[in-house]
Amino acid sequence: MKPALTEIWQAVLRGDADAWEDLVSEYSTLVYSVARRHLSDSDAEDCAQQTWLALYKSRHRIKDAARIPTWLASTSYRRAMRILRKKYSVRRAEQNVPDRAGPLTPDEHYTYLRRQATLKRAVESLDKRCRTLLTELFFSQEETRYKELAKKLRIPRNSLGPTRQRCLKKLKKILEEYE
């Protein structure tokens, strides 16, 4: 089992460089994604590195490990905005959201990323039939055809609807337990 964030953070504060690496592994996607939503990949990498340096420098001021993910997300966001402001105007910075999606606070970003990881874990914990069906449903980039999916699951096409319903119910129950 992975050590809890509190344990990792205590070790970081004791000067354990391996624990710092574990922390980076755990949250590098979050830090980078918050920046990448607004910046090019090379700017987002710079922004992420600045964020990690900032955390390292202020590590002794952060006593509550539970705050770290949101600290990272908001620091990465603020730095991303600063980088954008240097390059363009503020307005452009705020408009520079991919896919014309609505604005997203760093907290929301973190929450959704965490929920997506939870969703993935929940789907993986289901029986094989539900796992296959829901993986197609939630994580496949393309739309799956009923006929192909029924073939994959080895069930008649007309029982796909009820199977999907059964699997979604199971999934919903697990997600409620996780939350």
Place this chain on the structure above:
Amino acid sequence: MRNSTHPDKIQLIQALRTGRIPFQDHLKACENCRTLVGILKWSGAGVGPLAWEPSEAAVRRSKAIARIDQSRKPLKTLTGAIIFDSWKSQPALAVRQAPFGIERRIRFKLQQYTMEFVGIRQMTGWEFVARVYDGDAVTRQFVLQTGTRKLVVGSGDCFHWHSQQPPRRMRLLSKLLGIDLGSLQW
């Protein structure tokens, strides 16, 4: 999923994204789709792309922060010895004049620590690889300093770097120990 009655996933996500839901009546009547919409909404499917993976090199740089910081002041510094040098048997001058493809292997040692070092001269400069062992096991605890550059262990638990000039001095640094690897003639 696509059939004649339920909206497919892409239509649902599109609806969440734009806030325009053209199949309200269907949702009212279909628990199946309501559950699906609920989970999609909960997981942020409507807010656009959320997850990007940073490159391995970027993650490595961030991981290196603590180790590089701790390597600034090792508690003590000792000097290592060269116990093998493939250039010992070759006249150095002739080697220096060779255009490229020339290789030099060196083994450094101090107490239980060994560093295997390989330098290869390329058309574009020198490529270096080094790996440190604590006894028989590879160790990642050191930072390698060559000139003003500090390197951390990368893929394959090795230090990799490229330089126009071969290093004259190298040092291995950790929180506890600095190992001066002596000076090299090229």
